[in-house]
Amino acid sequence: MVEQSLFNTKMLHPASSSHSSYSPTLLHSSWPTTPCPCVSHTWVPHLSRLVPTLTPFSTFSEDHVIIQAEFFMEPDLTGEFMFDFDGDEIFHVDMQKKETVWRLEEFGKFASFEAQGALANIAVDKANLETMMKRSNYTPNTNVPPEMTVFPNKAVELGEPNILICFIDKFSPPVLNVTWLQNGKPVTTGVSETVFLPRQDHLFRKFYYLPFLPSNEDVYDCKVEHWGLEEPLIKHWEFEAQTPLPETTENVVCGLGLVVGLVGIIVGTVLIIKGVRKGHAAERRGPL
Numbered sequence: 001m002v003e004q005s006l007f008n009t010k011m012l013h014p015a016s017s018s019h020s021s022y023s024p025t026l027l028h029s030s031w032p033t034t035p036c037p038c039v040s041h042t043w044v045p046h047l048s049r050l051v052p053t054l055t056p057f058s059t060f061s062e063d064h065v066i067i068q069a070e071f072f073m074e075p076d077l078t079g080e081f082m083f084d085f086d087g088d089e090i091f092h093v094d095m096q097k098k099e100t101v102w103r104l105e106e107f108g109k110f111a112s113f114e115a116q117g118a119l120a121n122i123a124v125d126k127a128n129l130e131t132m133m134k135r136s137n138y139t140p141n142t143n144v145p146p147e148m149t150v151f152p153n154k155a156v157e158l159g160e161p162n163i164l165i166c167f168i169d170k171f172s173p174p175v176l177n178v179t180w181l182q183n184g185k186p187v188t189t190g191v192s193e194t195v196f197l198p199r200q201d202h203l204f205r206k207f208y209y210l211p212f213l214p215s216n217e218d219v220y221d222c223k224v225e226h227w228g229l230e231e232p233l234i235k236h237w238e239f240e241a242q243t244p245l246p247e248t249t250e251n252v253v254c255g256l257g258l259v260v261g262l263v264g265i266i267v268g269t270v271l272i273i274k275g276v277r278k279g280h281a282a283e284r285r286g287p288l
Contacts, residue, residue: 145228
């Protein structure tokens with residue numbers, strides 16, 4: 001089965017602008033309705049199509065970057081449309097429900113976006129995909145395998161609820177199969193994930209989350225499958241208590257503490273005796 005996809009990104013850079021705040025409502029009329037192909041790539045074994053574009057935009061201060069990313073894939077007939085602000089998702093459009101999904105609910109209180117605008121872009125991507133595949137003569141390119149790491153959301157304490165994060169980075173195309181394993185068995189309860197997040201080098205990154213209760217008995221793995229990998233990539237995590245000091249080290253530390261304590265007592269005693277002697281000498285001399 002041949003799988004094809006088209007991917008566009010719009011990097012919205014500020015030029016010189018006095019505006020420092022983000023106002024998504026200003027962007028509605030700025031999104032193009034047709035992709036602007038600049039560079040193309042294809043992949044095997046599932047053949048796909050990538051057309052990234054970068055478009056300047058002068059609405060924000062030079063300290064911030066917004067990226068619009070979208071892609072469409074066949075024969076899955078799936079796509080994605082999202083906005084990224086300084087590396088964090090602002091919102092994406094749920095293609096099935098045809099509605100805007102804000103990364104944080106609070107974002108929707110200060111901005112708005114009509115999902116139909118994203119659906120129109122995806123429709124254009126779908127129409128252009130086959131033409132662009134033919135023009136490239138279906139030339140294959142190398143898949144970019146992901147890098148990954150697993151870490152807890154906060155400092156781990158036994159019995160305290162926490163979240164394991166599986167961060168998958170620097171891969172392309174945006175296709176992953178990720179499985180959480182607890183003691184070697186798949187876990188699905190409570191699992192969540194982000195959409196595919198764009199990088200400025202036209203690769204992708206994505207986060208997967210697993211709520212868990214730390215214990216000494218449980219071990220966890222994040223297993224990732226991607227077209228660029230010959231075999232699944234697995235990262236292991238388990239609770240590691242702080243290593244106690246060896247007995248010899250404890251003895252040395254206690255010995256040093258005892259010595260320092262004795263020295264302090266001796267020095268203090270000497271100073272007290274000297275102080276008392278000076279006081280007695282002053283009394284014998286009497287007033288001047």
